[in-house]
Every structure is written in structure tokens, then in C-alpha cells.
Amino acid sequence: MKTRFDLDQQELPKAWYNVLADLNRPLKPPLDPRTNEPIAPEALAALFPTTCIEQEAATDRFIDIPEPVLDVYRRWRPTPLHRAVHLERALDTSAHIYFKYEGASPTGSHKTNTAVAQAYYNGAEGVRHLVTETGAGQWGSALSFACQTFGLDCTVYMVRISYEQKPYRKTMIQSFGAEIFPSPSERTAAGRAILAEDPASPGSLGIAISEAIEEAVRGEATKYSLGSVLNHVLLHQTVIGLEAEQQMELAGEDPDVIVGCVGGGSNFAGLALPFFHTAAKESRPTRFVAAEPHVCPTLTAGETRYDFGDTAQTTPLLWMHTLGHDFVPPPIHAGGLRYHGMAPIITHLVEDGVIEPVAFDQLDVFESAILFARAEGILPAPETAHAVHAAVRIARDCAAKDEKKVILIGFSGHGHFDMSAYAAYLDGELVTAPARGGSTAQLGESRLFC
Amino acid sequence: MKTRFDLDQQELPKAWYNVLADLNRPLKPPLDPRTNEPIAPEALAALFPTTCIEQEAATDRFIDIPEPVLDVYRRWRPTPLHRAVHLERALDTSAHIYFKYEGASPTGSHKTNTAVAQAYYNGAEGVRHLVTETGAGQWGSALSFACQTFGLDCTVYMVRISYEQKPYRKTMIQSFGAEIFPSPSERTAAGRAILAEDPASPGSLGIAISEAIEEAVRGEATKYSLGSVLNHVLLHQTVIGLEAEQQMELAGEDPDVIVGCVGGGSNFAGLALPFFHTAAKESRPTRFVAAEPHVCPTLTAGETRYDFGDTAQTTPLLWMHTLGHDFVPPPIHAGGLRYHGMAPIITHLVEDGVIEPVAFDQLDVFESAILFARAEGILPAPETAHAVHAAVRIARDCAAKDEKKVILIGFSGHGHFDMSAYAAYLDGELVTAPARGGSTAQLGESRLFC
Numbered sequence: 001m002k003t004r005f006d007l008d009q010q011e012l013p014k015a016w017y018n019v020l021a022d023l024n025r026p027l028k029p030p031l032d033p034r035t036n037e038p039i040a041p042e043a044l045a046a047l048f049p050t051t052c053i054e055q056e057a058a059t060d061r062f063i064d065i066p067e068p069v070l071d072v073y074r075r076w077r078p079t080p081l082h083r084a085v086h087l088e089r090a091l092d093t094s095a096h097i098y099f100k101y102e103g104a105s106p107t108g109s110h111k112t113n114t115a116v117a118q119a120y121y122n123g124a125e126g127v128r129h130l131v132t133e134t135g136a137g138q139w140g141s142a143l144s145f146a147c148q149t150f151g152l153d154c155t156v157y158m159v160r161i162s163y164e165q166k167p168y169r170k171t172m173i174q175s176f177g178a179e180i181f182p183s184p185s186e187r188t189a190a191g192r193a194i195l196a197e198d199p200a201s202p203g204s205l206g207i208a209i210s211e212a213i214e215e216a217v218r219g220e221a222t223k224y225s226l227g228s229v230l231n232h233v234l235l236h237q238t239v240i241g242l243e244a245e246q247q248m249e250l251a252g253e254d255p256d257v258i259v260g261c262v263g264g265g266s267n268f269a270g271l272a273l274p275f276f277h278t279a280a281k282e283s284r285p286t287r288f289v290a291a292e293p294h295v296c297p298t299l300t301a302g303e304t305r306y307d308f309g310d311t312a313q314t315t316p317l318l319w320m321h322t323l324g325h326d327f328v329p330p331p332i333h334a335g336g337l338r339y340h341g342m343a344p345i346i347t348h349l350v351e352d353g354v355i356e357p358v359a360f361d362q363l364d365v366f367e368s369a370i371l372f373a374r375a376e377g378i379l380p381a382p383e384t385a386h387a388v389h390a391a392v393r394i395a396r397d398c399a400a401k402d403e404k405k406v407i408l409i410g411f412s413g414h415g416h417f418d419m420s421a422y423a424a425y426l427d428g429e430l431v432t433a434p435a436r437g438g439s440t441a442q443l444g445e446s447r448l449f450c
Numbered sequence: 451m452k453t454r455f456d457l458d459q460q461e462l463p464k465a466w467y468n469v470l471a472d473l474n475r476p477l478k479p480p481l482d483p484r485t486n487e488p489i490a491p492e493a494l495a496a497l498f499p500t501t502c503i504e505q506e507a508a509t510d511r512f513i514d515i516p517e518p519v520l521d522v523y524r525r526w527r528p529t530p531l532h533r534a535v536h537l538e539r540a541l542d543t544s545a546h547i548y549f550k551y552e553g554a555s556p557t558g559s560h561k562t563n564t565a566v567a568q569a570y571y572n573g574a575e576g577v578r579h580l581v582t583e584t585g586a587g588q589w590g591s592a593l594s595f596a597c598q599t600f601g602l603d604c605t606v607y608m609v610r611i612s613y614e615q616k617p618y619r620k621t622m623i624q625s626f627g628a629e630i631f632p633s634p635s636e637r638t639a640a641g642r643a644i645l646a647e648d649p650a651s652p653g654s655l656g657i658a659i660s661e662a663i664e665e666a667v668r669g670e671a672t673k674y675s676l677g678s679v680l681n682h683v684l685l686h687q688t689v690i691g692l693e694a695e696q697q698m699e700l701a702g703e704d705p706d707v708i709v710g711c712v713g714g715g716s717n718f719a720g721l722a723l724p725f726f727h728t729a730a731k732e733s734r735p736t737r738f739v740a741a742e743p744h745v746c747p748t749l750t751a752g753e754t755r756y757d758f759g760d761t762a763q764t765t766p767l768l769w770m771h772t773l774g775h776d777f778v779p780p781p782i783h784a785g786g787l788r789y790h791g792m793a794p795i796i797t798h799l800v801e802d803g804v805i806e807p808v809a810f811d812q813l814d815v816f817e818s819a820i821l822f823a824r825a826e827g828i829l830p831a832p833e834t835a836h837a838v839h840a841a842v843r844i845a846r847d848c849a850a851k852d853e854k855k856v857i858l859i860g861f862s863g864h865g866h867f868d869m870s871a872y873a874a875y876l877d878g879e880l881v882t883a884p885a886r887g888g889s890t891a892q893l894g895e896s897r898l899f900c
Contacts, residue, residue: 004459004524006458009452009456071451074453074454075532104554106827107827108866145827148824148827167869168866168869168870168872172872175820175823175824175872175876176827177824373625374627376556377525377557377598377599377626416618416866417869419617422621423620423621426625
């Protein structure tokens with residue numbers, strides 16, 4: 001039986017899909033915190049290159065991918081789409097399970113899709129140095145690789161808990177020529193303020209973003225780069241879903257349920273948005289399920305309001321699901337999902353009932369990760385394992401009801417740099433983290449029926 | 451410019467290439483150490499399944515790959531062939547450099563090619579448990595994955611120095627459901643004998659093989675599995691070269707030089723042997739360069755004679771290059787190249803002057819590994835980095851002479867589980883290991899001219 005659906009290099013999408021062209025109402029605009037008025041594009045110019053700022057508000061349905069970006073994508077794209085038949089057998093399910101494998105990228109995750117685009121646009125506009133933050137290290141690896149490719153310097157602030165849990169991500173980032181610091185650090189006012197209050201702070205993406213922005217703003221020919229949340233980042237990720245649509249066609253099936261994990265929302269959006277577009281056009285009842293950790297339940301227990309993207313309140317205000325910009329999530333292993341906020345596009349689609357959020361405990365998540373690894377031979381990243389667990393839950397439900405559903409997993413990355421988490425799980429040292437709010441588990445239960 | 455040459459799944463080779471059909475004289479046979487006579491196939495039946503024993507001496511030029519093995523191969527094969535244009539630019543060389551990327555396999559190296567075949571053949575003959583040794587952990591990971599795939603139990607003895615340097619390989623092996631022990635261990639008479647002499651022994655592949663064989667022989671429905679050296683193992687690896695031949699044709703070039711790293715010899719053979727066959731048929735002057743560590747200089751400074759494959763003298767005697775079955779190499783990071791012996795097929799072709807061995811210091815090797823990573827975005831395993839370094843040396847020589855050569859690298863695996871080695875290198879803690887014998891560096895020098 002054919003279980004892998006490859007595309008030719010000629011079938012690599014030449015344009016990204018821009019969902020802003022197809023929303024039923026416009027997104028609430030980002031606000032300038034000084035005036036509470038919609039922020040002017042010029043106000044973002046200290047942080048981002050012009051092209052990315054334009055893409056934040058673009059209304060064209062498709063936006064051409066520059067040729068130099070395609071050239072780099074072609075080193076590993078199109079990525080494979082697999083049918084997980086061995087997982088299906090292990091679950092004894094009538095469901096068909098597919099996964100789109102972004103672990104094939106040089107740094108092992110989807111993050112390179114936007115890193116390459118951002119490094120290219122910055123370089124083309126004369127920027128020589130990019131500063132960023134990273135959680136689990138996937139984004140920092142991707143941007144350091146992209147900067148190296150286009151000849152830019154790169155500085156990474158890595159959330160301290162991940163810096164300590166995953167020292168080899170630091171080594172990978174250094175191998176690609178970037179400099180890296182644990183955050184909070186003494187290098188910035190934002191970092192020093194946090195350390196003054198809590199010298200043992202495990203850090204958070206919100207804090208690391210503040211530090212990166214501070215360094216970017218004070219540097220010459222230096223800009224900031226964000227690995228998720230913003231519209232242009234989600235745009236660059238749609239290459240995933242555009243490929244997957246062609247590959248599901250090769251497989252001869254339409255997905256009934258698309259599942260992904262959400263931290264800031266970019267990998268989930270990258271897979272889901274092109275399918276959302278097609279499903280709307282063809283009135284297909286596709287379900288979109290977004291999985292998050294129950295200790296950082298941005299979508300399942302957060303408020304929907306304007307909030308800052310960072311702890312030091314230096315970003316524009318974004319309309320989003322948020323746990324509060326000062327929320328510091330517990331040190332779980334899925335570092336990439338430890339973010340207080342959410343991409344405004346995802347928030348919008350959750351408000352509209354298009355995307356269904358669920359929250360899981362990391363112990364359950366790792367159980368499914370091991371099940372997947374033994375069946376399919378690939379170790380998921382802890383973040384990705386949330387998506388895998390959602391698929392396992394749905395497939396088990398299908399088995400119980402003898403229903404056939406087609407499930408498509410956004411497999412955002414491999415877990416080669418997260419083996420300390422697997423070691424802890426296998427040694428019985430991984431604990432159930434206390435949930436914030438009590439309702440998330442039930443929410444997950446009720447929504448996952450096949 | 452096209453820099454990646456992919457094959458369709460339909461182009462996956464359906465048969466392995468058996469070089470025994472094309473050697474100018476027969477290999478010297480393995481001997482029974484009790485009689486010094488050629489060993490009878492039955493004497494190997496305690497260790498290996500019948501099909502693998504038959505393949506040891508088969509004379510058909512092509513041997514069909516069983517359909518269930520092809521099914522597993524198709525999860526990641528055909529693997530990509532890349533042209534390393536960014537490395538070429540970094541070296542400012544007139545050489546064209548290609549690499550065949552075996553890091554695309556589930557466990558990150560070529561080892562899965564034979565692991566899957568061996569697990570299949572054993573399972574088909576009623577074996578329920580395989581025991582093996584592993585150096586850097588690539589082989590142990592591959593066999594644990596393969597055993598999981600075909601429903602066999604798996605036990606791995608891992609050389610202690612690698613077990614300690616690379617704890618995450620252990621975690622990966624456990625994630626695939628195998629049990630793993632550091633070697634020398636107290637579990638076997640062979641291990642206890644070594645520990646009695648040297649309680650701090652870093653271990654060696656020779657010792658770990660002795661322990662694995664001892665456990666395999668005493669177990670019920672249990673056999674032993676070897677990840678290199680033997681003819682049937684090299685046979686299974688030829689899928690690499692058979693794919694690469696088709697891919698070089700797509701690229702429109704013939705390799706002038708094929709480089710690979712050698713520990714036991716299987717990845718190098720897997721790439722080189724099909725090209726050797728074609729080059730001989732078409733009288734093409736292809737060069738075959740085998741790179742090894744200068745602290746374990748089996749080909750460049752070892753003797754050619756009959757020797758045991760393991761320390762406890764339990765294997766048949768093989769005619770091979772050897773540093774002596776009791777040789778314990780220094781604890782360098784390329785754990786997969788720390789073996790005292792060599793595949794008899796490789797020894798044969800070195801004796802005939804077909805394969806040219808070179809030896810390198812690990813500091814030089816890591817310098818090239820970082821150069822490669824920054825140019826191409828992929829971190830080579832320390833073993834693979836020996837092949838990369840050989841290619842870099844040849845390409846630099848081409849640049850100096852303004853000669854155009856086409857170099858093909860056997861890229862045996864990625865370095866995601868070797869980041870402690872990269873960390874040591876980047877932190878300046880990696881040292882030049884003292885060479886055994888003084889002549890290997892010069893040998894390398896003189897043979898690498900473009």
C-alpha cells in the first residue's frame with residue numbers, strides 16, 4: 001500500500017496563501033499603546049522590514065514567494081506527507097491518519113519556512129543583523145540557519161528553562177554561527193528588571209521577546225524577527241498546507257479533521273488555512289482542532305482582549321486570546337507552546353467557531369508520542385506530540401464508534417533535541433503539571449468525539 | 451540552479467548489488483578458529499538466519515529485496531542526492547560536490563538499510579529476539595527501530611564511552627522499545643573478564659560484540675545481528691549506491707572521486723560498490739577514497755591478516771585489515787569508527803589498489819563539519835564528518851590547481867545525537883588525539899591531490 005505521497009520540486013507552491021483576503025470580517029487592528037489608536041505602519045519600521053509590514057495588512061489572496069526563498073526551500077521542500085498505517089493498526093481504528101512531516105527541514109521543524117523569508121527580506125533591505133527570542137530552540141535554530149544562508153549576523157535570546165533543559169539546541173544555534181544568551185539576561189533593561197524580582201526566573205517567551213526587541217531597537221542596521229503570532233509569519237507557513245492539499249489529492253482523500261499544536265499559532269495556521277479556504281469554497285465540513293498544554297491554556301482558558309505580545313509592554317497591542325502578558329507558564333517540556341498570547345488570525349477563527357481548541361496534560365501527550373514513535377519510527381517534538389495526541393484521541397473515538405474519519409496531523413518537527421524530555425518520561429520522572437483553571441480537561445473530552 | 455535530485459518511489463531499486471559476482475579473485479574464506487579450515491555455513495546458524503548466511507557467499511550479481519523490506523524502505527527512500535553548491539562557493543573551488551543524504555532515515559543514518567533486512571529475515575525464520583552491540587548508537591537505534599517494526603525483542607550493548615558521551619542515543623533506543631546496557635557489563639563472562647582487568651574500561655566495539663554474541667548464543671529463539679563488516683551487511687547497503695547512480699545521471703555528471711568514512715566499512719561500500727561495478731564495466735577511472743580517524747587507523751596502519759571480529763575471540767577468523775582484536779581505540783567522538791577490523795570486501799579492494807585509505811585528526815574533521823553545516827544547513831555526524839573533510843581537502847586542492855572534479859560524498863548520517871561533540875569543539879575543548887604510528891597524516895596528504 002502506498003503510504004508516502006511526494007511532490008516533485010516543480011510542484012512546490014510559488015505563492016503563499018493570505019487568509020486576510022477571505023475572512024468574513026476584518027481583523028481588529030493592532031493598536032499603538034501610547035494612543036490606543038491603530039498603529040501606523042511606519043511605527044513598526046524600527047522592528048521589521050517594509051515587505052513584512054506590508055504583508056501584515058495585505059489583501060491579495062496569493063503573494064508570490066521570492067525566487068531566492070524558493071531556492072532555499074528546494075533544499076528540503078516539498079516535505080513528505082505520510083499515511084500513518086502502523087499507527088492506525090496499533091490503535092485498531094477505522095480512521096485514516098495522515099501526517100505532514102515538517103521535521104525534514106534542516107533544523108527539524110516548520111520554523112525555517114518563515115525564517116528564510118524574513119532573513120531574505122531583511123537582507124534585501126540592507127539589514128545586517130537580526131535579533132530574536134526562542135523557546136524550545138526550534139525558532140532560534142531556524143533563524144540562525146536562515147541568517148547564515150543570507151549572510152546576516154544573528155543574536156538569539158533563549159528562554160532560560162529551555163536553555164538548561166536543551167543545551168544541544170544552543171550548540172546547534174552556535175554551529176550555524178549565531179550568538180545566544182539565556183533569558184532573562186543582564187544584557188537588557190527588560191531582563192535586569194525580571195532578575196531583580198526573581199533571580200531564579202525560568203524565563204518565558206514574553207520576557208525573551210522584550211529583550212530581543214530592546215537589543216534590535218538600539219542596534220545599527222539591526223531588526224527584530226518573530227517566529228510566530230504575526231500575520232506575515234503565518235502567511236509564510238501556508239506553504240505547508242498548500243503542499244498538503246496537493247498531497248491529499250494524490251492520496252485520494254479529503255481530511256475530515258485537521259489537528260495541530262498551538263503555541264503562537266503559526267504551524268497550525270500554516271497547515272490549516274489553505275484547507276480552510278478550500279473547505280469554505282466547497283462547503284466542506286472540515287474540522288480544525290488546535291491542541292495546547294493545559295498548563296498554558298491560552299485558547300481554552302485565556303481571555304480575548306487587547307494585550308501586549310511581550311512582558312515589558314514594548315510591542316503593539318494585539319487582539320488575541322491571552323493569559324496576560326506577565327503570565328509565566330510552568331516549565332513543561334513543550335517549550336514552544338509556553339506563550340501567553342495567540343496569533344490574531346487564530347483568535348479570530350476560534351471566536352468564529354471555525355477552530356476548536358483542546359488542552360492536554362504532558363503525561364498523556366508523551367504516552368502518545370511513544371506510541372507514535374514505535375509505530376512510525378519518528379520521534380515527535382514535545383510540541384508536535386500534542387497534535388499527535390489529539391489525533392490518537394479522535395482515532396480511538398472512531399474505533400469505538402466504528403466510524404471512518406480522515407485525520408491530518410500537522411507534524412511540526414522531530415524530537416531529536418528534546419531527548420531529555422523522553423528520558424524523563426521513560427524514567428518515570430515526568431509529572432502531571434497542575435492545571436490553571438479546572439475546566440480544560442473536560443473541554444478537551446467533550447470536543448474530541450469522532 | 452537545480453541542487454537536489456530526487457527519485458520517484460517507483461525508482462527505488464528492487465534488488466541489491468552483490469560485488470562477490472565481480473571480484474577479480476574470490477575473497478579469502480572465513481576460518482573456523484578451532485580448525486583453521488573454512489567455516490561451514492551450519493556453524494554460523496547459531497548467530498544468523500539462513501538467508502543472511504546464504505548471502506555471505508552468494509554469487510548472483512543482483513539479489514531481490516523482499517517486498518516487506520521495500521515497504522519499510524519506502525517510508526524514507528529513495529533518499530535525496532544534493533549538490534553542495536554553498537559549500538563549493540565557501541571553498542571557492544572549481545570542483546562540483548554532491549552528497550547522498552542517508553540522514554533522512556528514521557534513525558538518522560544508513561544503518562536502517564540493513565537493520566530492516568536483518569530483522570525481516572530473522573522474523574521470517576521464527577526468531578523472536580535479536581541481540582547486538584553499538585558504538586555511537588546509530589546501529590543500536592536502527593536495529594531497535596527495525597525490531598519494533600517486525601515485532602521482535604531487541605537487546606543492545608552500547609560501548610560505554612559512547613553510552614556516557616551520548617545518553618540521548620540510549621533514550622532513542624529505549625523509545626523504540628529495546629533494552630540497552632553499557633559495555634563492558636557484568637551481564638556476560640566476556641564483559642566481566644574485561645572489567646576484572648580494567649574497571650574503568652571505556653569499552654570497544656570488539657568487547658561489545660563479544661557480549662552480544664554470548665547473550666545471543668545462550669538465548670532461545672534469539673540470534674545476533676551485526677551492523678557492518680560482513681558481506682550480507684554490505685550487500686544490503688548497496689541500495690544507497692544504486693539510487694545515487696540514477697541520481698548522478700539526473701544531475702548529468704559522473705563522479706571522479708567517491709569519498710566515504712569507514713569504521714567497519716558498510717556505508718562506504720554501500721555507496722561505492724555499485725559505482726565500482728559500473729566504472730569497471732565502462733573503464734572509467736573513478737577514485738574511491740575511504741576516510742578513517744588517525745587514532746584508529748585500521749586501513750592506513752593496520753596489518754592484513756586473519757583476525758577475530760571481537761575481543762573475546764568468539765567469531766570466525768576473517769581476512770581483514772586489523773589493529774588486533776584487543777585494540778581499544780582512544781575515546782574520540784566518532785564512536786562508529788572505533789573498530790579494530792574492516793569488512794573483508796573493503797580489505798580486498800584496498801589490497802587491489804581500488805580503494806585509497808586516508809586518515810584524519812578529529813580537530814580537522816570538526817572544522818570541516820562546521821564549514822559544511824554553515825554552508826549547507828546540515829550537521830554531519832562525527833563519522834560522516836570524516837568523509838566531508840576528505841571532500842573539502844580534495845576540493846581545496848582542485849581550487850589550487852583550477853581543476854574541475856566531480857566529488858560524491860557518502861553522507862552517512864546527521865549529527866543530532868552528537869551535539870556534545872559539537873559543544874566540545876565550539877568550546878575549544880576538543881583535543882588532537884595522539885596518533886598510533888606517525889605516518890598516517892603524510893599518507894593522507896600525498897593521496898589527496900586532486
